[in-house]
Amino acid sequence: MSKKLIIFLMSGRQTPDLAEAAVEGGADLIELGFPFSDPLADGPVIRRAAEVALAEGMRTKACLECLAEIRGRVQTPLVPFVYSALLEAYGYQRFVADAHTAGAGAILVPDLPLDAHSELERIQLVAPTSTDERIRLAAETTDGWLYLVTVTGTTGARRELSSALAGLAARARQLAPPGLPLYAGFGISTPEHARAAAEIADGVIVGSRAIEVAEGGSDDLRRYVSSLRAAIDASGS
Amino acid sequence: MIGRKREERSYRLPSSPAKKTPPAESRGLYSGYGGRYVPETLIPALDELEAGWRAARADESFARELNELLANYGGRPTPLTLTERFCPQKRIYLKREDLLHTGAHKLNNALGQIVLARRLGKKRIVAETGAGQHGVATATVCARFGLDCVVYMGVEDMRRQRPNVERMQLLGAEVRPVEIGTRTLKEATSEAIRDWITNVETTHYLIGSCVGPHPYPEIVRELQAVIGRESREQILEREGHLPEAVVACVGGGSNSIGMFAGFLEDAEVKLYGVEAAGASSLNSGRIAVLHGARSLVLADEDGQIADAHSISAGLDYPGVGPEHAALRDSGRVTYLTCTDDEALAAFERLTKMEGIIPALESAHALARALDIDESLLLVCLSGRGDKDLDEALAHLRSQA
The missing domain is CATH 3.40.50.1100 (Rossmann fold)
Incomplete structure (x- = not known):
């Protein structure tokens, strides 16, 4: 089974074009950021992207429209990445319903502990600090795949792939139902990181670096995603 | 003193109907506010x-x-000072947290x-x-x-x-x-x-x-509750009875929650929290999530956090502790606001009339103490004003 490549993009006017380019470059799934003014899980690159998006007027409704437009252009699964403050204001269930209508599959909420709002179906995140008990609970309740946060920290490129990933992935494999896909994200920025992460996990999520590259336009992003794709496809070979 | 257990608090409203397993967000809740x-x-x-x-x-x-x-490092208990000239028609006691080591609560x-x-x-x-x-x-x-x-x-x-x-x-x-x-x-x-x-x-x-x-929110409240405990004992000793009202400024709300903690169960004592007018989450905020908790926050209808504005850096915060939000809803505490100019006037007045330079934060509480109905008052003087001299003098000069 080939390993999956997930690209994070921040909602914005150019994002449908960028999503198309990412998919052409070989992305299997697009994670779509809904900007929030005070994003605790994010490092400087995504924070700045959120500030720009908010200044552009990308509020929840506009982001849902952006999602629907991307849905019209690409076939890959789309996953909103949305802070609980936005759900609190919009309504948790209403958001899930409207995101589905706009074309999303599952949703990701980075600042909601996995046992909070358990009525909300979503992709769960686990971190190197997570206990076995919480990894098991996350694996049992997650919607489709499990997000392995490779670092103890916020989003953003790191020089090297986190050494914590291997241990976390091994624990998750042991605790999760057989066959549950494990995708690794946070801190992965180069094709070398992506290849190394893909040796360990079933998929690789690239965010901050993709956002930086996307500032150069669709062609740059397509080329960058292709390079990640090639690295991942070469993993295990 | 710290170890004293309190009973289930009477102002705590019943939360949602009991479920089989309490979800994580129901822990650490004050009437639906708080959480993780x-x-x-x-x-x-x-x-x-x-x-x-x-x-x-x-x-x-x-x-x-x-x-x-x-006691021996911080300087507790801090004194209670009866003001003489600040507002002669009232008996206003100041809880002197400004005299604590480092100059604030x-x-x-x-x-x-x-x-x-x-x-x-x-x-x-x-x-x-x-x-x-x-x-x-x-x-x-x-x-x-x-x-x-x-x-x-x-x-x-x-x-x-x-x-x-x-x-x-x-x-x-x-x-x-x-x-x-x-x-x-x-x-x-x-x-x-x-x-x-x-x-x-x-x-x-x-x-x-x-x-x-x-x-x-619970840890900070319990650690600041020493303010309320001491104040209650001190005023009982001085006056022989409780004050009519207790007044404290509210930014995030730690000096006020600590002060109020001593009087919440004394139904006859009115409690007033005073927010900066430009940072009034309890008067003009809405339910939102900020810094890991659900509370009343200056936010727009999408849940994006708005800017607060206050001359006092300590009150310049768009959120507030979740227990304050619950106390507002229950009506146990009345939350008022105070403008920058009113705070500056109170700052100058306490300095000139009592020889005490208050923090600009505390000056918000002092300003409302002057005009609320009650006359036997306890005000939390949460800090001293040395840090504010440049800012306050610049504003006072520009008014002159």
Whole structure:
């Protein structure tokens, strides 16, 4: 089974074009950021992207429209990445319903502990600090795949792939139902990181670096995603 | 004293109907406010903190160590001063937290949390600061116990509160300027939490107010409750009965929640919290999530956090502790507002009439004490105003 490549993009006017380019470059799934003014899980690159998006007027409704437009252009699964403050204001269930209508599959909420709002179906995140008990609970309740946060920290490129990933992935494999896909994200920025992460996990999520590259336009992003794709496809070979 | 258990509080409204297994967000709730809205990375640390806090509360040696520090290092009990000329037609008592070591109530919390952090084996402390008083208190206790200390502070606040920046640096703390967003307490808090997420295994986050994810609002309240306990005993001794009203300023709300804690069960005592008019989450906020908790927040209809505006850096915060939100809803506390100009007038008046220079934060409480109906009052003078001289004098001169 080939390993999956997930690209994070921040909602914005150019994002449908960028999503198309990412998919052409070989992305299997697009994670779509809904900007929030005070994003605790994010490092400087995504924070700045959120500030720009908010200044552009990308509020929840506009982001849902952006999602629907991307849905019209690409076939890959789309996953909103949305802070609980936005759900609190919009309504948790209403958001899930409207995101589905706009074309999303599952949703990701980075600042909601996995046992909070358990009525909300979503992709769960686990971190190197997570206990076995919480990894098991996350694996049992997650919607489709499990997000392995490779670092103890916020989003953003790191020089090297986190050494914590291997241990976390091994624990998750042991605790999760057989066959549950494990995708690794946070801190992965180069094709070398992506290849190394893909040796360990079933998929690789690239965010901050993709956002930086996307500032150069669709062609740059397509080329960058292709390079990640090639690295991942070469993993295990 | 610290170990005293309180009964289920009467103002706590019944929460949602009982379910089989309580969901995580129902822990640490004040009538639906509070909870834990943080990345999963932090959950084990919050569990560890909560367990450590419960164990400390059950351990007499914790209370003994803390009470010794509060008395012989901090200078507790702080006096109660009856004002003479500030408002001759009323009897206004000031609880003198300005006389506590480092010049504000913040030390009560910093001492308690540093003792707790040492029990948890943490070697590094991070904190946020607005006015700089919490940063100074944190830098002080870190110096006292030889722990590494990093304080996040918005560059706008660093400008407004220069003396406190210098004080923190002299005490050996690293002050990290925060240059994003509003460049004030809101961003400094976010950065401190991000640092904690990154260094959670070695680091204790010494939060400065009764905000943040559970169990922080409870920890800070209980550590500040010494203000209310002492005040209640002192005023009973001086007056023979309780005051008609208690007044305290509210930013995040730690001095006020500590003061109110002593009087919540005295139904005959009116409680007033005073917010800065431009940072009034309890009067013009809506339910939103900020810094790990659900509370009343200055936010727009999409849940995006709005900017607060106050001359006083310590009140310049768009959120408020979840217990205050519950106390507003229950009606037990009345929350009023005060403009920058009113606070400045009270600042000048207390200085000229009593020879006490109050913090601009506390001046908000003083301003409303002058015009509420009650006349036997207890006001929390949460800090001294030396740090505010430049800012206050510049404004007073521009008015003249």
